[in-house]
Amino acid sequence: MVASQPGLRTRYRYRLVDVFAERPFAGKPTAVFTDANGLDDRALQLIARELNTPQTAFVFPSEIPEAQAKVRIFTPIAELPRSEHPTIAAVFALEAEEKLERATAQSRVVLQQNDGPVSASYFARVMTVRQKLPEVIGVYPEPDAVAAILGLTREDLLPAPLEALSSSVPYLMVPVRDAARLRSARFRDAIWERTVRNFQAPHIMAFCLEPDRPGSLARARVFAPALGVREDPATEAACGPLVVYALRHGLTTLPETAAVTIEQGVELGRPSFIQVVVTHERGRVSEIRIGGQCQSVGEGAIVAP
Numbered sequence: 001m002v003a004s005q006p007g008l009r010t011r012y013r014y015r016l017v018d019v020f021a022e023r024p025f026a027g028k029p030t031a032v033f034t035d036a037n038g039l040d041d042r043a044l045q046l047i048a049r050e051l052n053t054p055q056t057a058f059v060f061p062s063e064i065p066e067a068q069a070k071v072r073i074f075t076p077i078a079e080l081p082r083s084e085h086p087t088i089a090a091v092f093a094l095e096a097e098e099k100l101e102r103a104t105a106q107s108r109v110v111l112q113q114n115d116g117p118v119s120a121s122y123f124a125r126v127m128t129v130r131q132k133l134p135e136v137i138g139v140y141p142e143p144d145a146v147a148a149i150l151g152l153t154r155e156d157l158l159p160a161p162l163e164a165l166s167s168s169v170p171y172l173m174v175p176v177r178d179a180a181r182l183r184s185a186r187f188r189d190a191i192w193e194r195t196v197r198n199f200q201a202p203h204i205m206a207f208c209l210e211p212d213r214p215g216s217l218a219r220a221r222v223f224a225p226a227l228g229v230r231e232d233p234a235t236e237a238a239c240g241p242l243v244v245y246a247l248r249h250g251l252t253t254l255p256e257t258a259a260v261t262i263e264q265g266v267e268l269g270r271p272s273f274i275q276v277v278v279t280h281e282r283g284r285v286s287e288i289r290i291g292g293q294c295q296s297v298g299e300g301a302i303v304a305p
Contacts, residue, residue, distance in 0.1 A: 010038060010303070012033055012301065013033070014034075014051070014299070014302065015034065015299050016029060016053075017032055017295070019085045019292060022293055022295075024295045025295075025297060027265070027294075028233050029053045029054065030085060030086050031051045032057045032089050032090050032093040033056070033057070033059060036059055038304065041079075042305065045078075055086045057072070057086040057087070058072045058074070059071055060072065062112050068100055070111070072113075073087075076228065082114065082115045082116075082132075084131055084290045087111060088292070091127060093296075126293060128277060131167050131288040133244075133287075135166055136164070137201065138201065139164070140196065150204075152181060158175040160251065162174060164201030169203065169238075170200060170203065171201055173245045174204055174205065175209075179208050179219055182219060187223045189225065192225065205238040206223070207219065207220040207242055209246070216262065217246070221264065233264060233268045233272050234272035234274055236292075239262045239274045243278050247283045256281060258278055260278070261273050262274045275292055
């Protein structure tokens with residue numbers, strides 16, 4: 001927050017952070033207001049809409065003793081109860097301004113969100129946050145329709161059930177046979193509108209197990225027009241579910257504790273590398289952490305509405 005002169009509106013400073021990015025102007029852009037005191041609900045939503053980043057994080061004093069700050073998260077059209085990437089961006093921005101105290105032994109901080117406390121941990125340059133365990137909420141019965149939405153055929157998909165999984169937002173898992181088919185996918189709005197648009201998970205996570213990098217697990221593309229996002233450069237909410245889905249259906253085998261990377265955003269010119277740390281026993285997942293690197297790309301100020 002920046003004090004204003006008498007008769008002028010208060011100005012609030014923000015940082016622009018690219019999350020899941022190994023270089024600036026990649027990954028997922030996020031605005032972070034490290035001191036949002038004085039802004040009400042209407043002002044928060046108006047600012048998020050004005051900046052029009054995928055999500056904006058507003059930091060307030062914590063209301064619970066175990067957290068160092070409270071973070072409220074807004075898309076341009078709505079507030080979210082929880083989201084991993086703006087939490088990562090908020091911790092990154094608060095640390096840059098020396099407003100956090102780390103728990104040294106664990107390199108960990110705790111922030112409050114609307115649905116409870118969230119812990120963020122550091123390892124080297126990667127920051128991770130805990131993700132809720134995904135739940136299977138349904139199966140879409142028409143693979144031909146789903147393939148057609150992507151401009152593909154049923155034979156372009158792996159013969160696995162098209163399950164919808166959710167850890168906060170529901171995504172329909174669509175396994176594609178190879179990277180060439182995934183790259184060639186072209187989203188068809190008209191087919192989506194009369195099919196998956198009405199399903200309980202209208203957002204599509206299409207992926208293949210042919211990433212560009214040898215150390216990665218998968219390459220992904222996410223289409224979420226119901227959220228106002230035709231294609232997303234990085235979708236951490238769908239990456240934990242992707243790993244769970246791959247384990248459930250034997251598409252991959254992993255050690256009981258494994259760190260894997262999901263590649264996304266290449267087609268949009270914003271390459272993203274989302275790390276998923278998963279703990280499981282014979283495919284039954286007991287913990288997921290989502291993380292990645294951050295890049296600071298700018299600062300600014302906006303007047304209070």
